[in-house]
Amino acid sequence: MTPAARVASAIQILDEILAGEPAEKQLTTWARQNRYAGSKDRAAVRDLVFEVLRSKQSLAISGGAETGRGMLLGLLRMRGDDPDDTFTGEGYAPAPLTDQEKGAGRAPTEAESLDAPEWLIPQLQESLGADFESVFNLLKSRAPVFLRVNLQAGTREQAIESLASEEIVAEPHELAETALIVTKNPRRVQNSQTFASGLVELQDAASQFVAEQIPVAKGNSILDYCAGGGGKSLALAARMPKDELTIFAHDISQNRMRDIPTRAERAGVNINLLETSEIADAAPFEVVVCDVPCSGSGAWRRAPEGKWTLTTERLTELTRIQREVLEKTKGYVSENGVLAYLTCSLLRQENQDQIDAFLAANSDWKCTMSKSLTPLDGGDGFFVSLLTRS
Ligand SMILES: C[S@@+](CC[C@H](N)C(=O)[O-])C[C@H]1O[C@@H](n2cnc3c(N)ncnc32)[C@H](O)[C@@H]1O
Incomplete structure (x- = not known):
C-alpha cells in the first residue's frame, strides 16, 4: 500500500x-x-x-x-x-x-x-499537581513495549540474550527487577521462541512494579479477585516455584479470564480459576489482590479511546464498584493477611481517596504502604496500596 x-x-x-x-x-x-x-x-x-x-x-x-x-x-x-x-x-x-x-x-x-478531556481537567490537575502538563504531553506518544522476565524460567540476562538471538533488542528497565524495555523489533516479540518458551511475558513495567510490592511468602494462598487476563496472577505466580504458592484467579466476567490457562501453561505456573460461588470455600487467603476496574487513565497511551469515552457517570459508577470490591474482599483476607488495592488510574478519587474512605469506615484496618506512579516514571500510571488489620 x-x-x-x-x-x-x-x-x-x-x-x-x-x-x-x-x-x-x-x-x-x-x-x-x-x-x-x-x-x-x-x-x-x-x-x-x-x-x-x-x-x-x-x-x-x-x-x-x-x-x-x-x-x-x-x-x-x-x-x-x-x-x-x-x-x-x-x-x-x-x-x-x-x-x-x-x-x-x-x-x-x-x-x-x-x-486532556476538558471536563476532567480540574480533577487531573488536583491529582497530578505540577506534573499535569508533562504527563499529558507524554500520553500523546506511543507507549514503550515492556516485557516481564519469568524468573522461574531464567534470568534477565538470559532473556536479553535469547531475544537478541531473534534480533529483538531489550534492556533492563529500572521500574522492576523483572522488567525489560524492548528497543528494537518490538513487533516480533509475540512470534518469538523466547516468548513461546515462557521466558518472557508482555507486561507494562509499572504493572510489574505494583505486583512486586505485594508481599508473598512460601505456602501462601492468593486470590486475584479482578484477574482479567491474568497479568497480576502470572507475575505473582512467577515469584516462587509453583508448588510454593497457590494462586486463585477470579473475575466477574469468566470470559475475560479465557486466556489465563494458556498463559499459565506457557509460563509453567499453576493458576486456579474460581467462580464467585467458590470463593467462600477457598477463603481465607493470605493475600487478596483487587486490581479494580478503573478509568484506565494511567494507560491512555496504550488505550487512548478511553480518554474520550469516559464520562462523569461512568467514573461515579467505577468508584462505587471500587468501594464495593474492597468492602466485599476484606472478608476473604486471613487474620494477618494483606488486601492489595491496585488501579491503573491517575485520579486521586480512584486511588488514595478510596483508601482513605475504606480506613474511615474500617477502623480495624490500616494502610502499610501506598504509591502512585505516572507515565513520567517510565511505564503506565498505576497506584498500589497495601492494607492489613491493625
Ligand atoms: C483492571 S482489570 C484487571 C486486569 C488484570 N488484573 C491484569 O493484570 O491483567 C479489572 C477487571 O475487573 C473485573 N471486574 C469488574 N467488576 C468486578 C467485580 N465487581 N468483581 C470482580 N471483578 C470485577 C473486570 O471484568 C476486569 O477484568
Whole structure:
C-alpha cells in the first residue's frame, strides 16, 4: 500500500470508531476485509489510527472537523506535511481536499494541545499537581513495549540474550527487577521462541512494579479477585516455584479470564480459576489482590479511546464498584493477611481517596504502604496500596 492509501484506510477506520465501534475490533475487521494489506501495512495503519486517537481533540481542531478526514488532515498539518501530497484522489489515496476543507481548521491552543478531556481537567490537575502538563504531553506518544522476565524460567540476562538471538533488542528497565524495555523489533516479540518458551511475558513495567510490592511468602494462598487476563496472577505466580504458592484467579466476567490457562501453561505456573460461588470455600487467603476496574487513565497511551469515552457517570459508577470490591474482599483476607488495592488510574478519587474512605469506615484496618506512579516514571500510571488489620 502507498502511504496515501494507508491514510485513506485510517480515515475509514476512524470514521467507524467515531460511530462507536471499538478501535481493536475495527482494526481487525478492516484487516480481514483487506487481505492485500501486509503486516507492515497493518502496522502502519494501526499506528496512524492510534496516533490520531491519542491526540483526537487537537487534530480535529487543526483539521477543522471531528471526522476521519478532518483528523488525518490535522495530523498532516501538525507534522508540517503538505496535505495536497496525500489527498490526491489518485489510486487508493483519499479524495482531493475541497476548498471548504482547505479553509477549515486552526492551530490548537496550548491547553487544547494537551488532549486532556476538558471536563476532567480540574480533577487531573488536583491529582497530578505540577506534573499535569508533562504527563499529558507524554500520553500523546506511543507507549514503550515492556516485557516481564519469568524468573522461574531464567534470568534477565538470559532473556536479553535469547531475544537478541531473534534480533529483538531489550534492556533492563529500572521500574522492576523483572522488567525489560524492548528497543528494537518490538513487533516480533509475540512470534518469538523466547516468548513461546515462557521466558518472557508482555507486561507494562509499572504493572510489574505494583505486583512486586505485594508481599508473598512460601505456602501462601492468593486470590486475584479482578484477574482479567491474568497479568497480576502470572507475575505473582512467577515469584516462587509453583508448588510454593497457590494462586486463585477470579473475575466477574469468566470470559475475560479465557486466556489465563494458556498463559499459565506457557509460563509453567499453576493458576486456579474460581467462580464467585467458590470463593467462600477457598477463603481465607493470605493475600487478596483487587486490581479494580478503573478509568484506565494511567494507560491512555496504550488505550487512548478511553480518554474520550469516559464520562462523569461512568467514573461515579467505577468508584462505587471500587468501594464495593474492597468492602466485599476484606472478608476473604486471613487474620494477618494483606488486601492489595491496585488501579491503573491517575485520579486521586480512584486511588488514595478510596483508601482513605475504606480506613474511615474500617477502623480495624490500616494502610502499610501506598504509591502512585505516572507515565513520567517510565511505564503506565498505576497506584498500589497495601492494607492489613491493625
Ligand atoms: C483492571 S482489570 C484487571 C486486569 C488484570 N488484573 C491484569 O493484570 O491483567 C479489572 C477487571 O475487573 C473485573 N471486574 C469488574 N467488576 C468486578 C467485580 N465487581 N468483581 C470482580 N471483578 C470485577 C473486570 O471484568 C476486569 O477484568
